[in-house]
Amino acid sequence: MAEERAAAHRARLAPYVDPHLARRSARIKHPVHDFLFEYYSFRPAQLLRWTPGAEVLPEAKRDLVAGLHRLLTATAAREGNFGCFGMHEWAMVYRSAEVGTRHPVALRLGAEATDTVVESHRIQCSHFDAFRFFTPPAIGLNTLTPTAANRPAFEQPACLHGTMDLYKHAFRMAGLICSDLIADAFELAWDVRILDMRAAPYDMTGTVLDPTGEIWTPVRVETAEGKAEYAATQRLFAERARPIRAALIAECERLLAT
Numbered sequence: 162m163a164e165e166r167a168a169a170h171r172a173r174l175a176p177y178v179d180p181h182l183a184r185r186s187a188r189i190k191h192p193v194h195d196f197l198f199e200y201y202s203f204r205p206a207q208l209l210r211w212t213p214g215a216e217v218l219p220e221a222k223r224d225l226v227a228g229l230h231r232l233l234t235a236t237a238a239r240e241g242n243f244g245c246f247g248m249h250e251w252a253m254v255y256r257s258a259e260v261g262t263r264h265p266v267a268l269r270l271g272a273e274a275t276d277t278v279v280e281s282h283r284i285q286c287s288h289f290d291a292f293r294f295f296t297p298p299a300i301g302l303n304t305l306t307p308t309a310a311n312r313p314a315f316e317q318p319a320c321l322h323g324t325m326d327l328y329k330h331a332f333r334m335a336g337l338i339c340s341d342l343i344a345d346a347f348e349l350a351w352d353v354r355i356l357d358m359r360a361a362p363y364d365m366t367g368t369v370l371d372p373t374g375e376i377w378t379p380v381r382v383e384t385a386e387g388k389a390e391y392a393a394t395q396r397l398f399a400e401r402a403r404p405i406r407a408a409l410i411a412e413c414e415r416l417l418a419t
Contacts, residue, residue, distance in 0.1 A: 167211035175209070177194075178205045181371075192358065193365070196354055203329075212335070213339055213340075215338075215416075222334075233330065236313075239316070243395055244283075244285070245287075246282065247356075247360035248279065249286040249291040250363075253294045254362055255296045255298055256298045266363040269362055269363060270362065285304045286305060286307070288323050289307040289308055318406070319396075321395065325350040334412065337412070337416055352398070355370060360387070
């Protein structure tokens with residue numbers, strides 16, 4: 162049975178992992194998908210490995226699991242903010258003509274028009290790991306002050322980066338929880354990442370998305386129609402995230418009780 166579940170796990174994730182490995186071997190970068198394999202520290206071989214989880218929590222992991230439990234429960238208890246419209250990615254390139262950009266990709270509207278979009282919106286990023294990449298001129302535009310130390314006070318369930326981080330929280334408990342839950346979180350993070358980059362200010366025309374072969378198209382969040390599309394999809398992702406977050410909380414509580 163374990164061998165069958167391991168094979169099913171590998172088959173489930175191969176359509177995401179195998180194209181990445183082929184591109185990596187050919188030294189080809191992907192502006193959307195590389196993020197989940199490079200920004201996050203879980204390597205493809207680790208992701209493809211299936212384990213059933215552990216019955217007892219090693220004492221050395223207790224602080225980690227307790228910290229994840231605090232963050233996850235605080236996030237689950239908070240109302241989602243569906244009015245950010247992905248402006249975190251725009252704030253990362255604000256006044257890029259002066260400070261440069263993080264990615265070697267052209268801006269869809271150009272630098273000046275991109276700056277105007279940022280200046281015409283209320284920036285309310287609650288996620289520190291997005292906020293820390295704001296350009297220096299954009300930092301003061303954010304209405305919130307998330308830090309590495311106060312994540313439980315700011316994380317909220319509509320945040321795309323917070324939702325992607327469910328994958329990080331899951332793989333940090335690899336070996337302690339069933340790998341099926343890690344795969345659930347990974348697949349959600351994959352889809353969220355695509356929206357994150359569709360709503361970003363970059364022009365990724367011609368980019369092909371795995372595993373469907375769909376061609377990248379922008380969500381034009383600078384328009385009313387784009388905002389509506391972004392918020393509607395954000396709500397769908399928040400609903401998909403709810404049971405995964407609940408399962409991670411339950412796993413934390415199970416382990417902490419041992």
